[in-house]
Amino acid sequence: MRAWDEREGLVAMHQIRGVGWGTLDKLRQAGWDPGRPPEEKEMKTWRKAGVSSATIGRIREKWTPRWVERVSRELEKREIRAVTLLDGEYPPLLGQLPQPPWVLYVRGDVSHLQGPGLAVVGTRKPTSYGKRVTRQLAGNIADRGWTVVSGLAAGVDGEAHRAALEAGGRTVAVLGCGVDVVYPRHHRDLYKEVVRKGAVISEVPPGTEPRPGLFPRRNRIISGLSWGTLVVEAAEKSGSLITAHHSLEQGREVFAVPGPVTSAWSRGTNRLIQEGAKCVIDADDLWMELNHVPQPEAPLREGPLPGTELQPQEQALLDLLGEEPLTVDSLADRSDLPLGELHRQLLQLQVKGWVRQLPGAQFVKK
Structure with missing residues (x-):
């Protein structure tokens, strides 16, 4: 009977000091099954595969049901997801590499x-x-x-x-x-x-x-x-x-x-x-x-808020903005608005969702 899930065993093995990509590859080539504790005779084949005695000693000490459970619990506690080569969620492009990582640790989506x-x-x-x-x-x-x-x-x-x-x-x-x-x-x-x-x-x-x-x-x-x-x-x-x-x-x-x-x-x-x-x-x-790559759906952008029609002065100021960021000074040179009124109109356009402020007091149309 298996002591744990294969992917859990792989992740737990990966977190033993000295076990990197090369060691995992040697273990797999030697027929290692990450879903059960190793037998002593199996470890002898690991030595023949090139795994050092010191690394085997650490594996013998660490890689136990208790260790596997501890690793799994710690990842869950830290809100970290482990994605392995055994998982369907593994990134397909990354899996095409000659030596893809055995385990990816993920925070987020x-x-x-x-x-x-x-x-x-x-x-x-x-x-x-x-x-x-x-x-x-x-x-x-x-x-x-x-x-x-x-x-x-x-x-x-x-x-x-x-x-x-x-x-x-x-x-x-x-x-x-x-x-x-x-x-x-x-x-x-x-x-x-x-x-x-x-x-x-x-x-x-x-x-x-x-x-x-x-x-x-x-x-x-x-x-x-x-x-x-x-x-x-x-x-x-x-x-x-x-x-x-x-x-x-x-x-x-x-x-x-x-x-x-x-x-x-x-x-x-x-x-x-x-x-x-x-x-x-x-x-x-x-x-x-990149036109040969199947194109994904574009995200839904947050546009202007409903019911936020522009006043004539706001529209005139918005017409001055484009994809290239402009500073307040540049906008002041192109507009007849006093500086105080210009700041007020820019704030209104941001609130209404028409304009975005960038670092350095620069503004760009959304």
Whole structure:
């Protein structure tokens, strides 16, 4: 009789120190059954398969019905869902990789791992141009019903997640640490928002602190979840270029936004374009390359509130706004309204759901 469920056994084994992808692969090749405790004679075959004696000793000590139950209980307590290669909920694109993660830990909506995704990555210190382009493109991706996949890092990653959330769309953040560890710390509020409206995932056990070696692995999952990777701004030795190269190795599309040749933050993206990445100057460039992918339903956007007809002055001010953000000073130069009245009209348009305020006191039409 089986002592526990196969997937529970796999998750519990994954959380034993020293048991990573390679060890699990060796165990599986040796005929390991994650649904029952191992016998002593079975462990001898593990040694022949290349599993170290020290690791086998830890497995013998830890991997018991009590341990399996404890792991399951702790995940439930922390509101973390484990999705394994044995589950139908495992992301289909990620499962196509030569070495897909055995276990993904998820906080948030697991269904966000199923729909078509597009990675949006870039520098941690974007220019104002990079921020604007990221928001415009990520917002369009989310508007189309696609999932915006990124790494919750400072800069382009954070802007991409925020744009997807503001569009009422889907977003997935892949971490280079445990799914219950917020990194970077100043993204705590964004992390909570993604958990609430999207999904945060990691391939390493909960509680794992970030360290340099985990981020290339994280980047591989970002690209592995996605039909393509869009790089907005990147220096010549940027981590986001690693994600782009993973995309190429995985047979996925690579897109890059061109920038000024004088900008250090555009050297990486311009180089990608030289090497054959699709040059993206607007969202249509993405969809031309991805028209073979079955298109999901677009999310329902929250529009203006019913019964919020505009007054003539409000309509005139709204006509000045478009997809490009404008500051109050820019609007004042284009409008005859006194500054105090301009602020009041902008507030009314926000309340009525016609206008959205962006960081830096910039405004854009919804």
